[in-house]
Amino acid sequence: MGWQWFHRLGSPRWFYEKTDAWMPWLAVVSVALLVIGSIWGLGFAPADYKQGNSYRIIYIHVPASFLALAGYYTMAISGAIGLIWKMKLAEAVVKCAAPIGAVFTFIALVTGAVWGKPTWGTWWVWDARITSMLVLLFLYLGVMALQEAFQHQDTANRASAILALVGTVNIPIIYWSVEFWNTLHQPATLKFTSESTIDPSMLYPLLTMIVGFYVFYAWVLLASTRSEVLRRERKTRWVNELAAAKAE
């Protein structure tokens, strides 16, 4: 019981005060990396010999796809922590990670479509990766819808955590099934440039962008969780003292 008490009451405040100092750093580092990566990737990296300049969208598409998936796992792991240890902070993370992850998934889908236009001559292709991404978006939307549907925050937390966990178990199966389905219907069409054969002059800006996206994600998730923590703890003394201090 001692632990539970610690988690339930101690954590949000500790988290809020601890992360206060991180926020500007995360902001500066993520913006710097994203600006450097974009200028490098869009301006200085060489054009692809087959796809010309259109390949440059990978500098957004690839990091966004990475985070779409990583974001789901972040959400599900937080959900598990929230369910097992009843940690309030983890429950807040589940709620905040869902829309952020959904936005990254959406960005990955849109950039995929934009890339598809010059590559395949059509905005939408039922490519395995894009289809998986679409299903992932649906999974995110499901968690968000469930989170919104309950009146009691505790029930919403637990229910969406369970759904996120069920989704996690299913994601590998879904990816694999979609892959199978794709080979069945469109054997060996155009493949995306695979990362292993990419030239270093294209790879380094991409890596910069990936790291930048991760830091950006951390920043946005922390900012969102911090405000959610404040909202959930609005009746506690420390939040009121904080508000009073800010008002002065």
Add this chain to the structure above:
Amino acid sequence: MGLESSVTSPTSAEGSLQAQPLITPSIWSGFWATFKRDMLIAVRHRGEMANPIMFFLMVITMVPLGITPEKGILQILAPGMIWVVALLATLLSLDGLFRSDFEDGALEQLLMSPQPLYFQVLAKVLVHWLTTGLPLTVMAPLLGVMLALPAEGFLPLVCSLLLGTGCLSLIGSIGAALTVALRKGGLLLSLIIMPLYVPVLIFGSSAVSSAIEGFPMGGQLAVLGAFLAFAIMLAPIAAAGALRISVNG
């Protein structure tokens, strides 16, 4: 049966200072009690049992009306169409899986019974499958005829539906458990569960189409069987957890 005598003859020395452990009931007795009760209810409400099947039939009728009655095109559409509609029919019927138990307090009684909730959920899902998945599977050949399904497709259709509808009921029970406390849970249930149905749909319909094209369907059926085994293991655990949350909330 120490307590039996204690109540009938209150003066006996039964109030001894130890809590007497009662015989823990066997898991099967609890499983059968719920299975039998739900089967009885399903049989008494025979009319409701027909609804998913009628839905199945009617939507399939819409396909030639909405697209074309041309045999060649229907033939291509048939495996996927039948599978998609079977999926929707299952989803529609799932909302009621725990709802009446939740509303009349039977679910609360289940949660506080010494029986493991896993087997109780399994019993309820089994009844759901026997009253929706199985009839849909039996109906499917008729719909295959209506959609001009080639002869090689019938056996795989029935086999894949037999395995696949079991998965659909099991996975769907998680959604039904998560949304049981919500007044309008039906649509939400479909939203959260449909993405999870993607693998079952892919392998189910591809078993049929590859059999039509003359390939062996064993692989796909084996995968469906694996899904089913996996779902039997895990889905009731998730659904049981979700039920506790829903009743707690």
Add this chain to the structure above:
Amino acid sequence: MTDSLIELKNLRCERDERVLFEGLDLQVNAGDIVQIEGPNGCGKTTLLRVLTTSSVDYEGELYWSGKALNISKLDYLNQLLYVGHLSGIKKALTPRENLNWFSGINQGHKRCSIEVALEEVGLFGFEDVPCHHLSAGQLRRVALARLFLTPARVWILDEPFTAIDKQGVANLERLMTEHAAGGGCVILTTHQDMTIQSLRKINLQSYRGVAA
């Protein structure tokens, strides 16, 4: 008899950020009949939900026969019978089928036959009548017939006298007294005045949260 069955230590419940009760200490011994009192919305049902393990939203400690509840939960559930606002009776089934289900998912054996139990609650002859033909009071009696069947030691009853006539109330009170005398315990809420001599009353009002 001072055989402690259920013990609550420093229990605190919150609902919608409002403290229902806190600092609740309660020891229920074998032979006790405890009535939980308080105005509507004071947390009576919430307390019963904690006691029946359907709710985990509490702080504090629960013990069953001296052991922490999370260790002895299976034994506790084996000994527990709960009749609430919602009876769990299926209208499509007969009283016999309903009662069979209840004993099937619980201890699996009965103290007397279903006919006897139904006769005790005045439903002789209704064993095989579908429950949708029964009135609200009769449905209530079907649920209460479980009290005759169950071998459970702990009875938790939420408003058991609703829709029950005077004679029925008297029978129930007699049954509870017998059950308590036999080493069981009863925890109940009711708005009716009870005539049981040894009744213990706990007023939740006196555990109301002090404004934080």
